[in-house]
Each structure stands twice: as C-alpha cells, then as structure tokens.
Amino acid sequence: xxxxxxxxxxxxxxxxxxxxxxxxxxxxxxxxxxxxxxxxxxxxxxxxxxxxxxxxxxxxxxxxxxxxxxxxxxxxxxxxxxxxxxxxxxxxxxxxxxxxxxxxxxxxxxxxxxxxxxxxxxxxxxxxxxxxxxxxxxxxxxxxxxxxxxxxxxxxxxxxxxxxxxxxxxxxxxxxxxxxxxxxxxxxxxxxxxxxxxxxxxxxxxxxxxxxxxxxxxxxxxxxxxxxxxxxxxxxxxxxxxxxxxxxxxxxxxxxxxxxxxxxxxxxxxxxxxxxxxxxxxxxxxxxxxxxxxxxxxxxxxxxxxxxxxxxxxxxxxxxxxxxxxxxxxxxxxxxxxxxxxxxxxxxxxxxxxxxxxxxxxxxxxxxxxxxxxxxxxxxxxxxxxxxxxxxxxxxxxxxxxxxxxxxxxxxxxxxxxxxxxxxxxxxxxxxxxxxxxxxxxxxxxxxxxxxxxxxxxxxxxxxxxxxxxxxxxxxxxxxxxxxxxxxxxxxxxxxxxxxxxxxxxxxxxxxxxxxxxxxxxxxxxxxxxxxxxxxxxxxxxxxxxxxxxxxxxxxxxxxxxxxxxxxxxxxxxxxxxxxxxxxxxxxxxxxxxxxxxxxxxxxxxxxxxxxxxxxxxxxxxxxxxxxxxxxxxxxxxxxxxxxxxxxxxxxxxxxxxxxxxxxxxxxxxxxxxxxxxxxxxxxxxxxxxxxxxxxxxxxxxxxxxxxxxxxxxxxxxxx
Amino acid sequence: xxxxxxxxxxxxxxxxxxxxxxxxxxxxxxxxxxxxxxxxxxxxxxxxxxxxxxxxxxxxxxxxxxxxxxxxxxxxxxxxxxxxxxxxxxxxxxxxxxxxxxxxxxxxxxxxxxxxxxxxxxxxxxxxxxxxxxxxxxxxxxxxxxxxxxxxxxxxxxxxxxxxxxxxxxxxxxxxxxxxxx
Numbered sequence: 001x002x003x004x005x006x007x008x009x010x011x012x013x014x015x016x017x018x019x020x021x022x023x024x025x026x027x028x029x030x031x032x033x034x035x036x037x038x039x040x041x042x043x044x045x046x047x048x049x050x051x052x053x054x055x056x057x058x059x060x061x062x063x064x065x066x067x068x069x070x071x072x073x074x075x076x077x078x079x080x081x082x083x084x085x086x087x088x089x090x091x092x093x094x095x096x097x098x099x100x101x102x103x104x105x106x107x108x109x110x111x112x113x114x115x116x117x118x119x120x121x122x123x124x125x126x127x128x129x130x131x132x133x134x135x136x137x138x139x140x141x142x143x144x145x146x147x148x149x150x151x152x153x154x155x156x157x158x159x160x161x162x163x164x165x166x167x168x169x170x171x172x173x174x175x176x177x178x179x180x181x182x183x184x185x186x187x188x189x190x191x192x193x194x195x196x197x198x199x200x201x202x203x204x205x206x207x208x209x210x211x212x213x214x215x216x217x218x219x220x221x222x223x224x225x226x227x228x229x230x231x232x233x234x235x236x237x238x239x240x241x242x243x244x245x246x247x248x249x250x251x252x253x254x255x256x257x258x259x260x261x262x263x264x265x266x267x268x269x270x271x272x273x274x275x276x277x278x279x280x281x282x283x284x285x286x287x288x289x290x291x292x293x294x295x296x297x298x299x300x301x302x303x304x305x306x307x308x309x310x311x312x313x314x315x316x317x318x319x320x321x322x323x324x325x326x327x328x329x330x331x332x333x334x335x336x337x338x339x340x341x342x343x344x345x346x347x348x349x350x351x352x353x354x355x356x357x358x359x360x361x362x363x364x365x366x367x368x369x370x371x372x373x374x375x376x377x378x379x380x381x382x383x384x385x386x387x388x389x390x391x392x393x394x395x396x397x398x399x400x401x402x403x404x405x406x407x408x409x410x411x412x413x414x415x416x417x418x419x420x421x422x423x424x425x426x427x428x429x430x431x432x433x434x435x436x437x438x439x440x441x442x443x444x445x446x447x448x449x450x451x452x453x454x455x456x457x458x459x460x461x462x463x464x465x466x467x468x469x470x471x472x473x474x475x476x477x478x479x480x481x482x483x484x485x486x487x488x489x490x491x492x493x494x495x496x497x498x499x500x501x502x503x504x505x506x507x508x509x510x511x512x513x514x515x516x517x518x519x520x521x522x523x524x525x526x527x528x529x530x531x532x533x534x535x536x537x538x539x540x541x542x543x544x545x546x547x548x549x550x551x552x553x554x555x556x557x558x559x560x561x562x563x564x565x566x567x568x569x570x571x572x573x574x575x576x577x578x579x580x581x582x583x584x585x586x587x588x589x590x591x592x593x594x595x596x597x598x599x600x601x602x603x604x605x606x607x608x609x610x611x612x613x614x615x616x617x618x619x620x621x622x623x624x625x626x627x628x629x630x631x632x633x634x635x636x637x638x639x640x641x642x643x644x645x646x647x648x649x650x651x652x653x654x655x656x657x658x659x660x661x662x663x664x665x666x667x668x669x670x671x672x673x674x675x676x677x678x679x680x681x682x683x684x685x686x687x688x689x690x691x692x693x694x695x696x697x698x699x700x701x702x703x704x705x706x707x708x709x710x711x712x713x714x715x716x717x718x719x720x
Numbered sequence: 721x722x723x724x725x726x727x728x729x730x731x732x733x734x735x736x737x738x739x740x741x742x743x744x745x746x747x748x749x750x751x752x753x754x755x756x757x758x759x760x761x762x763x764x765x766x767x768x769x770x771x772x773x774x775x776x777x778x779x780x781x782x783x784x785x786x787x788x789x790x791x792x793x794x795x796x797x798x799x800x801x802x803x804x805x806x807x808x809x810x811x812x813x814x815x816x817x818x819x820x821x822x823x824x825x826x827x828x829x830x831x832x833x834x835x836x837x838x839x840x841x842x843x844x845x846x847x848x849x850x851x852x853x854x855x856x857x858x859x860x861x862x863x864x865x866x867x868x869x870x871x872x873x874x875x876x877x878x879x880x881x882x883x884x885x886x887x888x889x890x891x892x893x894x895x896x897x898x899x900x901x902x
Contacts, residue, residue: 045742046746047742049735049738070745075776
C-alpha cells in the first residue's frame with residue numbers, strides 16, 4: 001500500500017514537472033553581443049517570449065517530447081533548434097546576420113539606377129523627367145550623370161570616351177535596335193520612348209553583367225511597368241504638338257497606349273532657327289506606343305509595341321558648297337517586344353522574350369537617294385535560381401538576327417547596293433555570391449559567335465563589393481566587352497573582327513540619410529578598333545582592325561535632398577582623359593566627342609505657396625578637340641567651352657492640370673559645336689573654315705497637361 | 721491575444737509584436753494576429769527617425785498584411801491597414817514614395833468602400849485621405865468633413881465581431897472633425 005502511494009506521488013510529480021517545463025537561454029550575435037527583442041517560441045504553440053536587454057529569455061511550457069524552438073529576429077536569419085523540450089535549458093544561440101538587399105552590400109560598380117526602393121538609386125523616377133533642360137527626354141536627364149560627355153549636336157549618350165554607337169538600349173531585357181529618332185547632322189536627336197511607360201531605368205557606365213553584350217561602353221536598361229495603378233487618360237497640348245494616352249485595366253490585364261504628334265513648323269515660324277540652317281519642312285512625326293500586360297498567379301506577360309513615322313527637310317550650310325546642302329529624311333520604325341516571366345515554386349525563374357524591329361530610312365542628300373532598310377530581331381531565354389539568399393545563379397542564351405541593306409542612287413541613275421546578314425549566338429552565366437552582409441562577388445562569363453565575321457569571343461566579367469562601414473562601400477569591376485563594327489561598315493566589308501574593350505572600375509559610395517556621394521575611377525583599354533582610309537566609310541574604303549586606344553577618368557556624384565527644405569540638388573563632375581586611333585585618324589588623338597571636363601549642377605525646388613516646382617540646371621563642358629588642316633598637328637585645337645543654363649517651371653493649376661514652361665540656354669551662350677574646314681585650300685594656300693553652331697541657341701517649350709482619372713488626383717508631373 | 725493587447729497598450733512594442741507573431745504561427749488560418757503584427761509595426765514606425773529601423777518595420781508590416789490578405793481576401797479592414805503602411809512610407813519620404821503610393825492608396829480605399837461602405841474605419845480613412853489633398857489645393861473640404869461626421873455615427877454604433885476584431889479610429893476621427901469646424 002505504501003509503495004502504491006509512493007508510486008502515485010511519483011507519477012504526480014512527474015506529471016507536474018512535465019506540465020511546467022522551463023525553457024531558457026541567451027541569444028547573441030556572432031560577436032557574442034546580446035540581441036534584444038528576438039522572438040523565441042516553440043513552433044506551433046503559443047509558448048514563447050522575447051529576449052531582454054541582456055539577450056536572455058525564459059518561459060514555461062506544457063509541451064513535451066520533441067519540439068522545434070524558433071528564434072527569429074529582424075535582419076537575422078531565423079534559427080531552428082530541434083530536440084526534446086527538456087534540453088532547451090540554459091542554451092545559448094548565436095544568430096547569423098541575414099544577407100538582404102536593404103542593409104547589405106550591393107554589387108553596383110558602374111551602375112546608376114532610377115527607381116523606388118533600390119539602394120543604388122541615384123535618381124528618383126520623377127527626376128528623369130523633371131530635370132530642367134531634359135524636356136521630357138529621359139536620355140537628356142541621364143546626361144546629367146557623371147561618366148557622360150555633353151555632345152550638344154548629337155543628343156545620344158557618349159560614355160567614358162566612347163562614341164554614341166557604343167551604348168546599347170534594352171527594354172525588359174531585349175535589345176532596342178533603333179532607340180533614337182532619326183535626325184539630320186548637327187540637329188540633336190531624342191529618345192524614341194516616352195518615359196511614361198517605364199518604372200525603372202538602370203544606366204550602366206561600365207562593367208555591366210554578362211547578360212548584356214554588343215556594347216563597348218554602356219548599357220541602358222528600361223523596364224516597363226508590371227501593373228498600372230489605375231485607369232486614366234492623359235492629354236497634352238504643347239507648343240510643338242500634342243498627345244493622348246490612356247490606361248485601361250480589366251482584372252489582371254491592362255493596356256496602356258500613348259500617341260503623340262510633333263510638328264516643329266509653328267515654332268519655327270515664330271522663332272526661326274537661323275544659324276547655318278534653313279528648314280524646308282521642319283521635323284514632323286507621328287508616333288504611338290502600347291503596352292499590354294497580363295499577370296497570372298505565377299507569371300507575367302508583356303507586349304510592348306512602338307511605331308514612329310518622321311519627316312524632315314532641311315538645308316544646311318557647308319563650306320565645300322556654294323549653296324546650302326539639302327537633306328531630306330523619311331523614317332519609319334516599327335518595334336515589337338514581348339516577354340514572359342514565370343516564377344516556379346522551387347525558386348527558379350524563367351524569363352523569355354523576343355523583340356523585332358523594322359526600320360526604313362529614305363534619305364535625299366543633294367541629288368542622291370539613299371535607302372536604308374534594317375531588320376533586327378532578338379530572342380532570349382534566361383533561367384535564374386536562388387539557392388539561398390547567399391547564392392544566385394542565372395544563365396541563358398540569346399540569338400540576334402540582323403539584316404541590313406543600303407541602296408545608293410546617284411543622279412546619273414547609277415546604283416550601288418551593300419548589304420549583310422548576321423546571326424549572332426550568345427550564351428551567358430552569372431553567379432552572385434554573398435559571403436556576408438559586408439562582402440559580395442559576382443562572377444560572370446559570356447560567349448558570342450557572330451556569323452558575319454565568323455568570330456568567336458569569350459568575355460569574363462567580375463565584380464566585387466565590400467561594405468567598409470554602415471554607410472560606405474567599395475566596389476570593383478572588371479570585364480571584357482566585344483561589339484561588331486557598325487552596320488554600314490559591315491555592308492562594305494565583312495573580313496573584320498569585333499572591336500574590344502576591357503573595363504577596370506573602382507568605386508566608393510557613401511549614403512547618409514538623403515545624401516549620396518560616389519566617386520568612381522576607371523580605366524578602359526580599347527583594342528581592334530576599326531580603321532579606314534577615306535573620310536567616311538564607303539564601298540571602296542580599305543578597312544582594318546588595327547586601331548586601339550584608352551580612356552581613363554574620374555566620375556564624382558553628389559546629391560543632397562535633405563539639408564535644405566524643399567530643395568533637391570545634385571552635382572556631377574567627370575574628368576576624362578582619352579586617346580584613340582580609329583576611323584581615319586592619322587595617329588592616336590583625343591576624338592572630337594571627348595571633352596576633358598564635364599560638370600552638371602541640377603537643382604529643383606518645390607514652392608508650396610505657388611504649388612510649383614521650379615528647376616534650374618547648369619551644364620559645362622570644356623572645349624572639344626577639332627582638326628585644323630592649316631597646322632601640322634592632328635586634332636590639336638580645341639573649341640571654346642560649352643555652357644548651358646536651363647530653367648523649367650511646372651505649375652499645378654489643380655490636382656490634374658499642369659502648366660509647364662521651360663527654356664534651354666536662358667542666358668543665350670553662343671556655343672560652338674565644331675568647325676568645318678574646306679576640302680581644298682584657297683588661293684592663299686589656307687583652308688577656310690566655317691563655325692558649326694547649334695541651329696538655334698535657345699529653345700522654349702510651353703505645355704498644358706491634363707490627366708483624367710477616377711481618383712482625380714494623378715497628374716503628369718512625373719512625366720514632364 | 722489579450723496579453724499581447726496589454727503589452728501593446730503598455731508601449732512594449734517589441735514584445736507585443738513578437739507575441740502576435742507567435743499567435744500567428746500557432747493559428748495559421750486566423751488573419752487577426754497577422755493583422756496586428758502589421759498594425760503594431762506600422763504605428764510604431766510613425767515618427768521613427770532611424771531609417772534602417774523604419775524600413776525594417778514597414779517591410780515586416782507589409783509581409784504580414786500580405787499573409788493576412790491571403791487568409792482573408794476581400795477584407796476591408798486589411799485593405800485599410802495596407803493603406804496605413806503606404807501612408808507611413810509617404811510620411812517618411814514623400815518625394816520618393818508619394819507619386820507611386822498615392823494612386824495605390826486611392827485604389828485600396830476605393831475597394832474597401834465597395835466591400836464595406838458602412839465600416840467606420842473605411843469611411844474615415846478615405847475621407848481623411850481625400851481631405852489632405854483637397855486642403856493642399858485650397859479646395860473645399862466640407863464634403864469630406866461630412867464623411868467624417870458620418871464615420872463618427874458609424875463608430876458609435878459599430879459592433880466588432882469579437883473583442884479582438886479591429887475597433888479603433890474613433891478618437892482620431894473626433895480629433896480630425898475638430899479641425900473641420902475651425
């Protein structure tokens with residue numbers, strides 16, 4: 001009997017002690033510093049507690065047997081401890097810092113982003129379009145970033161000693177074959193695409209990933225909006241034309257379109273451009289863009305299409321002709337871009353897409369007629385797997401098809417045709433490795449095979465990032481880049497090789513609450529540059545790949561939008577030291593498009609009382625080299641420096657109506673783009689010259705923008 | 721649940737958030753603890769100066785409100801809470817988030833109003849949101865004041881489904897309506 005009682009008491013004791021088991025311990029980080037506020041609990045139960053200031057936790061549980069103890073804390077990886085509850089006594093747990101994009105190191109050498117949440121964003125989405133002097137052209141806004149050179153008469157992107165053809169543009173990862181509007185010499189062009197349809201822009205001035213090829217200097221990546229926020233209609237009436245856009249949403253599908261008509265004739269009638277030009281028929285274009293999107297549970301499909309028809313007829317002064325030289329241009333461009341992204345459960349992402357473009361230029365130059373037809377297509381397949389938040393792998397393949405045909409008709413009816421076909425196959429692999437929140441590496445490789453040149457190339461690319469303090473980080477990038485010679489040259493000669501550059505980039509960035517400072521030093525080595533023995537490439541030129549060159553420099557960027565209330569400003573400075581031997585150069589020299597110093601100061605102020613945003617931009621570029629045939633030295637003289645001060649003012653009449661006004665070159669600086677010398681010396685044995693100036697020094701723009709949306713709140717401020 | 725509520729009212733933000741989180745993982749098909757994890761972190765972020773902490777809190781809030789949405793789709797209370805998270809982002813940096821999130825918030829309130837036109841938090845949230853913009857453009861705010869008064873009537877008669885269902889906002893509405901008269 002006594003034994004029985006003892007047994008029962010024992011049983012009771014056991015059950016009592018099992019009913020109230022104490023779980024306790026301490027949570028620290030790797031360096032044994034206690035972590036406060038970590039959540040410690042038994043999975044699937046209510047039992048748990050938070051750690052105190054000393055990292056200690058303690059709670060009681062009625063659970064028995066094998067349980068999982070979970071320790072979770074923001075910015076640390078969750079820790080799971082499996083075992084019998086009775087073992088969770090006086091345990092010490094070390095949490096490992098989670099690698100995440102928010103606080104971690106970013107692989108960013110050479111890259112500028114404009115977006116919402118990205119840490120590498122230096123421009124906000126609005127900036128692309130509210131920058132004075134940019135007049136809604138996002139390419140012009142990018143020209144305020146360091147690494148670019150102002151080439152006033154061109155309008156395209158010249159990056160780090162490279163010419164404009166060395167930059168490629170991609171929409172949703174697919175190549176855009178003709179990203180710029182066709183134009184005449186010395187009349188700056190604009191980007192073909194309205195900023196309206198894009199949510200993120202990445203501009204890389206070097207060292208970009210192996211996914212992108214056929215660009216020696218730079219890539220510009222545009223991403224279309226995944227899901228528009230609301231239905232709306234945008235109407236714009238401008239001094240140079242008008243436009244209408246609409247977005248419609250049905251459940252998971254949406255369609256946005258945007259059409260615009262531009263005609264410079266009324267403006268030219270009012271304020272004629274008269275510096276070395278006469279317009280017979282000023283630039284006139286009609287264009288349309290549309291994006292269709294379909295979002296499903298685990299995939300997103302997008303179809304982008306753009307059409308543009310442009311006409312112009314201009315006469316330009318030319319020292320080698322007594323009369324002005326007439327240039328007529330009709331351009332038709334049709335572009336499709338469709339992509340599909342699928343997310344698999346196992347952390348695989350598949351991206352596939354195709355783009356195709358048809359472009360036709362009919363050019364009348366003096367009495368010659370030049371017809372250029374170009375068809376380009378790009379197919380791409382990419383797979384990405386996130387193995388953990390420390391390792392990502394992606395790889396893919398792509399195929400480019402180019403078909404180029406040029407017909408030259410002289411007044412005597414003689415005809416000359418040149419054409420080529422190219423199939424370029426490429427494969428790439430990229431590995432992102434995050435060793436810790438402080439140190440990351442990206443290892444990439446790309447292979448390409450081009451049929452027209454019968455050439456195979458291999459480009460390794462590496463990028464490293466090290467976070468030196470909470471706010472500062474160092475990055476380094478190296479890469480090899482190949483690009484085929486330009487279309488018109490391949491039409492004449494195909495016994496050539498791709499041109500090559502190697503980039504070495506060292507970057508430091510410091511971010512502190514609304515302030516961004518970055519400085520980047522680089523060296524670029526150019527090899528296999530194309531040379532020819534005539535003034536311009538033509539069918540009887542002798543071509544070779546014996547050119548070479550280098551570019552080195554320093555890019556500095558500073559932005560501050562916190563120190564002064566309602567004032568946002570940024571300053572970019574680029575120092576460029578470059579020489580190259582290419583085209584018909586006699587020797588290595590700094591090319592005409594490379595200015596040694598470039599400076600941009602952009603300011604924007606929101607004036608609450610006036611409900612206005614006013615912006616002021618100043619742009620400086622030191623003199624650019626030109627060749628004076630009266631001297632023995634090649635490309636040894638320099639134009640005077642370029643100066644431009646632009647102003648814009650956006651006034652919100654009400655929530656949905658905006659009046660916008662801008663002036664380029666307010667102070668009317670008489671900028672000089674270049675000098676043109678006569679082909680033959682005059683009677684005194686001197687080559688005469690003529691100054692090439694912008695067609696007009698200043699440009700005015702007035703626009704009224706009206707948005708009609710259900711929320712009565714949206715407006716087009718972000719599109720200006 | 722009550723204990724977590726008590727911790728919260730004692731301003732023990734971390735403990736309250738952790739406790740709601742524990743309840744959430746134990747009751748995987750109940751949207752309320754997820755809702756409260758989001759709400760605790762959102763309200764704590766208003767006035768938070770430390771940018772890093774603020775971003776972590778708001779991202780956590782978004783993560784939990786997304787789960788709550790999956791458990792209980794078409795729930796007006798959850799949509800109002802989601803709009804609160806967006807408002808916190810905008811309060812933190814209107815230049816970066818204003819343009820993109822204000823459209824989203826409009827949509828959220830619109831959908832919430834379709835789902836629960838008589839919910840006082842929906843009526844009040846939407847009215848306060850519209851009032852801010854109207855005031856900025858010097859427009860008449862009277863119609864929104866009317867809405868807020870209507871929300872006060874709704875608050876007075878509102879019966880939450882349980883003691884843990886959302887039942888906040890009346891005090892704030894009373895404050896805002898004072899500005900209307902002046």
